[in-house]
Amino acid sequence: DQQVKQNSPSLSVQEGRISILNCDYTNSMFDYFLWYKKYPAEGPTFLISISSIKDKNEDGRFTVFLNKSAKHLSLHIVPSQPGDSAVYFCAAILSGGSYIPTFGRGTSLIVHP
Amino acid sequence: NAGVMQNPRHLVRRRGQEARLRCSPMKGHSHVYWYRQLPEEGLKFMVYLQKENIIDESGMPKERFSAEFPKEGPSILRIQQVVRGDSAAYFCASSRSVRSSYNEQFFGPGTRLTVL
Numbered sequence: 001d002q003q004v005k006q007n008s009p010s011l012s013v014q015e016g017r018i019s020i021l022n023c024d025y026t027n028s029m030f031d032y033f034l035w036y037k038k039y040p041a042e043g044p045t046f047l048i049s050i051s052s053i054k055d056k057n058e059d060g061r062f063t064v065f066l067n068k069s070a071k072h073l074s075l076h077i078v079p080s081q082p083g084d085s086a087v088y089f090c091a092a093i094l095s096g097g098s099y100i101p102t103f104g105r106g107t108s109l110i111v112h113p
Numbered sequence: 114n115a116g117v118m119q120n121p122r123h124l125v126r127r128r129g130q131e132a133r134l135r136c137s138p139m140k141g142h143s144h145v146y147w148y149r150q151l152p153e154e155g156l157k158f159m160v161y162l163q164k165e166n167i168i169d170e171s172g173m174p175k176e177r178f179s180a181e182f183p184k185e186g187p188s189i190l191r192i193q194q195v196v197r198g199d200s201a202a203y204f205c206a207s208s209r210s211v212r213s214s215y216n217e218q219f220f221g222p223g224t225r226l227t228v229l
Binding site: 004006009036041042043044045046089100101102103104105106 | 117146148153154155156157158161169172204206217218219220221222223
């Protein structure tokens with residue numbers, strides 16, 4: 001009964017190329033989405049977010065795209081750098097509810113030099 | 114300007130013992146959240162507390178688990194009579210307020226609990 005799904009447990013990309021991490025959700029009431037980045041032995045850190053009233057949000061090398069009809073969002077990193085190697089978690093929030101994010105299982109990104 | 118502090122970073126317990134995990138939120142933050150990450154899983158919400166109050170404990174197992182956030186001192190997640198299935202990474206996050214919290218939750222480094 002996972003409401004937020006990250007179906008790719010891992011992704012390997014060459015430095016300088018684009019990394020695309022995908023996330024699907026089942027609850028159409030979610031209206032705010034976040035991406036967190038996590039290095040080993042550290043806690044997650046907030047990366048970028050998007051409200052359901054938008055379909056794109058960009059911050060430097062990171063862009064999040066939201067397709068509400070498909071209940072799908074993606075995180076694009078371009079160009080990818082070795083320091084981007086980490087686990088990326090997608091999370092969704094029901095802002096009319098408790099504001100507690102529901103997390104996906106994460107995608108481990110490895111960027112090769 | 115210290116971030117969210119958690120200790121211990123690693124905790125080993127034998128089955129049946131008690132585990133106490135501590136979390137000190139960032140300065141000025143009065144909202145604390147506990148999450149658990151089982152192997153190969155995402156972070157699962159457990160409990161949300163404000164000073165001296167439990168606001169939402171919908172994600173916390175009904176038995177053996179309890180949490181508090183006293184007026185003074187850190188937030189404590191307590192697991193009694195631990196079992197092997199409790200082995201996980203436990204993360205604490207804090208925020209200044211709830212409605213702005215969704216992009217302002219700051220996470221600690223986690224406590225990795227191993228039950229032998």
